Amino acid sequence: MSDDTILTVDALSMRFGGVVAVNGLSFTAERRRITALIGPNGAGKTTVFNCITGFYKPTSGAIRLTHDDGRNFRLERLNDFRISKQAKVARTFQNIRLFPGMTALENLMVAQHNALMKASGFTFLGLIGAPSYRAAELHAIDQAKGWLDRIGLLERADDAAGNLPYGDQRRLEIARAMCTEPALLCLDEPAAGLNARESASLSELLLSIRSQGTSILLIEHDMSVVMEISDQIVVMDYGMKIAEGAPQAVRDDPKVVAAYLGADEEEAAAVMESGA
Amino acid sequence: MDYFAQQLINGIVLGSIYGLIAIGYTMVYGIVGMINFAHGDIFMIGGFIALITFLILVSIGLTTVPLILLIVLLVSMAITSLYGWTVERIAYRPLRHSFRLAPMLSAIGMSFVLMNFSQVSQGARVKPIPPVITGGYSLLESNGFVVRLSNAQIVVVLTTVVLLAIFTWLVSRTRLGRDMRACEQDQTMAALLGVDVDRTISMTFLIGAALAAVAGMMYLLYYGLVDFYMGFIAGIKAFTAAVLGGIGSLPGAMLGGLLIGLIETMWSAYFSVEYKDVAAFSILIVVLIFLPTGLLGRPEVEKV
Amino acid sequence: MAVLTSDLTQASRREAIAFIFKKAFISALVALVLFSLMIGIRTEAGPTGQLIYWTRFDDLAIIVAVVFVGSIVVELLRQWWGPVGIATAVPPSVQRTLDFAGKAFPPLLLIFAFLVPVIFYDQRYLLDLSILVLTYVMLGWGLNVVVGLAGLLDLGYVAFYAVGAYSYALLSTNFGLSFWMCLPLAGILAACWGVMLGFPVLRLRGDYLAIVTLAFGEIIRLVIINWQSLTGGPNGVSGIPRPSFFGIPFTRGDDGFAARLGIEYSPTHRIVFLFYVILALALLTNWVTIRLRRLPIGRAWEALREDEVACRALGINITTTKLTAFATGAMFGGIAGAFFATRQGFISPESFTFQESALVLAIVVLGGMGSQLGVALAAIALIGGFELFRGFDQYRMLVFGMAMVLLMIWRPRGLISHRAPTVFLKQNTAISAELAREGRG
Structure with missing residues (x-):
């Protein structure tokens, strides 16, 4: 394990009753790199995500996260909200989970909750309108504005998130996760339901997030996105890792092709195609 | 020991009544996913209709007790189930796909309507009747304490068992029962496969109300009185029973009912009568905190 | 042509009226069953503690009649207003005023x-x-x-x-x-x-x-x-x-x-x-x-x-x-x-x-x-x-x-x-x- 490793998943297993969703999975994710987790439907990818982000307690195994400054976190032992608050792991959801009745701007403000709570003196300073809180709030609005600009939604800042088109909602959810200032960003199928143009702009966004120093862990079915932006790919099938490596190597791995062929012809075709 | 045995009998009888009401809560919750707040008041209406029917039958000179009981049972079930149907039709159906709080408030409103309807139409005073079923058996006798099993208690428990058997058959073996289970799983899919969802939900309310009517009649026979307010507390306790047994589970509702009946009786017998309702409500809270899926309920896996 | 249209509207009107009456009749019937005992009969504890009862069939008749007429009125209002969903039941003017x-x-x-x-x-x-x-x-x-x-x-x-x-x-x-x-x-x-x-x-x-x-x-x-x-x-x-x-x-x-x-x-x-x-x-x-x-x-x-x-x-x-x-x-x-x-x-x-x-x-x-x-x-x-x-x-x-x-x-x-x-x-x-x-x- 080198200093450049941000996330180490070690012998992770998750059982639901008799069903083994994840079975002794181990992999690592490099700092400032994009690591993709792929595999046929039902391979257990989202379960891995839910274990990493604290929504499930794994049956066994360890998940270690190391910050730039060397601080270590055992994610399987942290409570859900502390994973985001202390370990700085942010995530998005397969089926978008914005706050639909709040504006795009408000969504990004909620994401800065912990910083603003502290600035508002746990509400008391804010209630009496202390100048220090005012400044913090303006700063938060500026940060939100910056993100809205980056995802091209500045014009729609005051529209309800639920009223935005699907592709905008996807990007807003990523921006919201980024507003928590994460060390590791976990994206669950960010390109699902996007058209080719939207996928391309998503790739661009993710590459720019990587270049600013945030590590990304990605579940994705859209192989063009995966092959284009990933630095490292982990392939799962039936809850186990069947291959790992650089995009090129994984694409040529017969085991991977077999897994996709055995599972779903379309996906196999997608893998082949993007490899061709 | 004898005292305990007597309380055990009393608790089972009370528990049968709670269980019958609890089934109505659990069925409706299973299918429409809402607490039918007015269900306790449906039980109260059932008690009133049983009372009135009984009075009429006696005054026209009928004296055969089993025949009276049978007629009272059938009339009470028939009319009360229509109340259940009407409540669903008026207050819940227009709000079925609405905002979640709306049916809840509508149900609370309906509960007030039923409670005050019977207060206005039948007066606020408690209505007592003379014991209908008399006699009983002495089971044990020691230290001058007699454990009694009255005929009324036997009738309550027997009726409950018979009705439960019919009801279980209805849910597990008939077309209606299959439709009900289908709607419980997925209403849209059930509708696509040709299940008449509206009708199935109506039938659920109808059956739930009919069982509540039986409970109301049993209450009348056992305690010899009804009043307009009895549905509120009994309703919350029966709901507790449904939750304790695992909401959505029919055997669970009956089991929960029996447990609540036993706990309430034992608490009154050994601790304090004044706090028996506090005990029942505390159990509700404790169960929900430590065992939110109840004894026989299915665990709920959170989908992320 | 005009005669035909008016015939058609007349037929559909007749159908609508029949529908309204049928609905009102069913509502009244349901009301009759619901209220038969609860309103038709009044119980009270008599002077000796014995429960007595008396009939109130006139009240019952009035209420059933009210339900019948009420049902017709509601149905007429509904048709006059057009088919309204629950969400749009508020006229836009009211919404604007609000x-x-x-x-x-x-x-x-x-x-x-x-x-x-x-x-x-x-x-x-x-x-x-x-x-x-x-x-x-x-x-x-x-x-x-x-x-x-x-x-x-x-x-x-x-x-x-x-x-x-x-x-x-x-x-x-x-x-x-x-x-x-x-x-x-x-x-x-x-x-x-x-x-x-x-x-x-x-x-x-x-x-x-x-x-x-x-x-x-x-x-x-x-x-x-x-x-x-x-x-x-x-x-x-x-x-x-x-x-x-x-x-x-x-x-x-x-x-x-x-x-x-x-x-x-x-x-x-x-x-x-x-x-x-x-x-x-x-x-x-x-x-x-x-x-x-x-x-x-x-x-x-x-x-x-x-x-x-x-x-x-x-x-x-x-x-x-x-x-x-x-x-x-x-x-x-x-x-x-x-x-x-x-x-x-x-x-x-x-x-x-x-x-x-x-x-x-x-x-x-x-x-x-x-x-x-x-x-x-x-x-x-x-x-x-x-x-x-x-x-x-x-x-x-x-x-x-x-x-x-x-x-x-x-x-x-x-x-x-x-x-x-x-x-x-x-x-x-x-x-x-x-x-x-x-x-x-």
Whole structure:
């Protein structure tokens, strides 16, 4: 394990009753790199995500996260909200989970909750309108504005998130996760339901997030996105890792092709195609 | 020991009544996913209709007790189930796909309507009747304490068992029962496969109300009185029973009912009568905190 | 051709009429069965304790006839209005008026509220009624924090009202503490109860939380009834000190408020003072709520209502966020309770039944979840409407229940179903409540 490793998943297993969703999975994710987790439907990818982000307690195994400054976190032992608050792991959801009745701007403000709570003196300073809180709030609005600009939604800042088109909602959810200032960003199928143009702009966004120093862990079915932006790919099938490596190597791995062929012809075709 | 045995009998009888009401809560919750707040008041209406029917039958000179009981049972079930149907039709159906709080408030409103309807139409005073079923058996006798099993208690428990058997058959073996289970799983899919969802939900309310009517009649026979307010507390306790047994589970509702009946009786017998309702409500809270899926309920896996 | 069309319309009209009559006939038949025994027969315990009964078939006939005619009228109205869905049952003109009201109305309402004691100085009844309305406005605003903002369904809000009322009653009668001392104490005590009760149950969702809070409300009431040595049981606490004008009592004597000011004594002085006290308390509640909504905690409450899972993923501590909402709502309830106790001078468990909780919840939901103005309007409408039925006391709850059902069918989202953003860059556009979620907790 080198200093450049941000996330180490070690012998992770998750059982639901008799069903083994994840079975002794181990992999690592490099700092400032994009690591993709792929595999046929039902391979257990989202379960891995839910274990990493604290929504499930794994049956066994360890998940270690190391910050730039060397601080270590055992994610399987942290409570859900502390994973985001202390370990700085942010995530998005397969089926978008914005706050639909709040504006795009408000969504990004909620994401800065912990910083603003502290600035508002746990509400008391804010209630009496202390100048220090005012400044913090303006700063938060500026940060939100910056993100809205980056995802091209500045014009729609005051529209309800639920009223935005699907592709905008996807990007807003990523921006919201980024507003928590994460060390590791976990994206669950960010390109699902996007058209080719939207996928391309998503790739661009993710590459720019990587270049600013945030590590990304990605579940994705859209192989063009995966092959284009990933630095490292982990392939799962039936809850186990069947291959790992650089995009090129994984694409040529017969085991991977077999897994996709055995599972779903379309996906196999997608893998082949993007490899061709 | 004898005292305990007597309380055990009393608790089972009370528990049968709670269980019958609890089934109505659990069925409706299973299918429409809402607490039918007015269900306790449906039980109260059932008690009133049983009372009135009984009075009429006696005054026209009928004296055969089993025949009276049978007629009272059938009339009470028939009319009360229509109340259940009407409540669903008026207050819940227009709000079925609405905002979640709306049916809840509508149900609370309906509960007030039923409670005050019977207060206005039948007066606020408690209505007592003379014991209908008399006699009983002495089971044990020691230290001058007699454990009694009255005929009324036997009738309550027997009726409950018979009705439960019919009801279980209805849910597990008939077309209606299959439709009900289908709607419980997925209403849209059930509708696509040709299940008449509206009708199935109506039938659920109808059956739930009919069982509540039986409970109301049993209450009348056992305690010899009804009043307009009895549905509120009994309703919350029966709901507790449904939750304790695992909401959505029919055997669970009956089991929960029996447990609540036993706990309430034992608490009154050994601790304090004044706090028996506090005990029942505390159990509700404790169960929900430590065992939110109840004894026989299915665990709920959170989908992320 | 024209003849044919008119024939066709005639045929379809005949069909429509037949349909209406068929429907009315079925409704009347259902009503006949439903009411046959409950209204047709009246039972009562006779002089010897024996139950007697008499028939009321004339009443039954009248009611069945009313149902028959009513059904026809409703059906005609429905056809005249065209096929309306539940969501669009409000005509656009009404919607526009309400939207306009949202902007111009609050300042006018506030000015009017301040002038009420001046305008109605001689009408004691109206002053009493406005104090009552304001108490419910305050309760509604308090519960709005819990239900409207945080999306937590609380059916036992009256428990905190009771805690506040009994705190003041017991502290003042036993230890002689003054009203102004007790007011914050009552708020704090109620908030503590809120945290205590909230902590174990807040992980429950939706209907379960509702039923548990209902159980808590009942437990508190039952304990008050049964703990006679402390609370006086069903007899309640009497002789609760009336409020003074910051130490100067409203009495006839030389030390009294009137004598000190050199004006003639009138019992109305105290009423007017009480009016301004509750107005100030209600406005304080409103001010704090509006402030809190714009702070991170308030945004977290609303985010929680929208999506709890997303909140967890953003590092928001769900438990403390819910607890603060619960405690804040409880605190306002407790303060309102203390005011209630000092106004009445006497409290008993009868004032704290489930019906009160349901009434306050109805105010919040009818007002439109989260809308401060809507809650105030709903309180005025419901409490005012309740007063209209003062003469027909026994029909009051019946009408209230029916009104609840009808209002929910008419406007399931409440009177003012728009949400105003808490922060904006360019323009403050209201968000339709159709988008906002109602919370699962």
